[in-house]
Amino acid sequence: xxxxxxxxxxxxxxxxxxxxxxxxxxxxxxxxxxxxxxxxxxxxxxxxxxxxxxxxxxxxxxxxxxxxxxxxxxxxxxxxxxxxxxxxxxxxxxxxxxxxxxxxxxxxxxxxxxxxxxxxxxxxxxxxxxxxxxxxx
Numbered sequence: 001x002x003x004x005x006x007x008x009x010x011x012x013x014x015x016x017x018x019x020x021x022x023x024x025x026x027x028x029x030x031x032x033x034x035x036x037x038x039x040x041x042x043x044x045x046x047x048x049x050x051x052x053x054x055x056x057x058x059x060x061x062x063x064x065x066x067x068x069x070x071x072x073x074x075x076x077x078x079x080x081x082x083x084x085x086x087x088x089x090x091x092x093x094x095x096x097x098x099x100x101x102x103x104x105x106x107x108x109x110x111x112x113x114x115x116x117x118x119x120x121x122x123x124x125x126x127x128x129x130x131x132x133x134x135x136x137x
Contacts, residue, residue: 012035031047051114
């Protein structure tokens with residue numbers, strides 16, 4: 001592969017020519033890839049996440065091995081729990097930077113929630129944590 005083909009490329013993604021798909025990190029969401037992963041050769045990922053109709057949050061406490069993660073709420077609301085910070089409700093226009101390795105959990109979301117998520121790198125490991133005895137009360 002020559003140097004030019006390894007360079008980041010222009011990427012344009014139109015809603016009318018895109019689709020939301022299941023099979024992402026969470027089964028209760030659908031994901032619309034914005035083409036950034038391919039354009040940056042895996043350095044960055046950007047996708048729109050939306051609630052799947054009739055599905056509700058069932059996520060466990062977990063952490064991600066990545067360099068950067070940001071979520072911006074486009075529509076609706078979502079409630080997270082963050083270790084050391086407690087519960088945080090994000091609404092349309094809210095943004096959260098989730099530092100590398102922070103333990104967190106999605107607790108609930110509105111049926112119409114849509115979020116933009118950006119991560120570096122595009123591929124990363126997610127580690128689900130075993131619930132502590134206090135979590136099962």
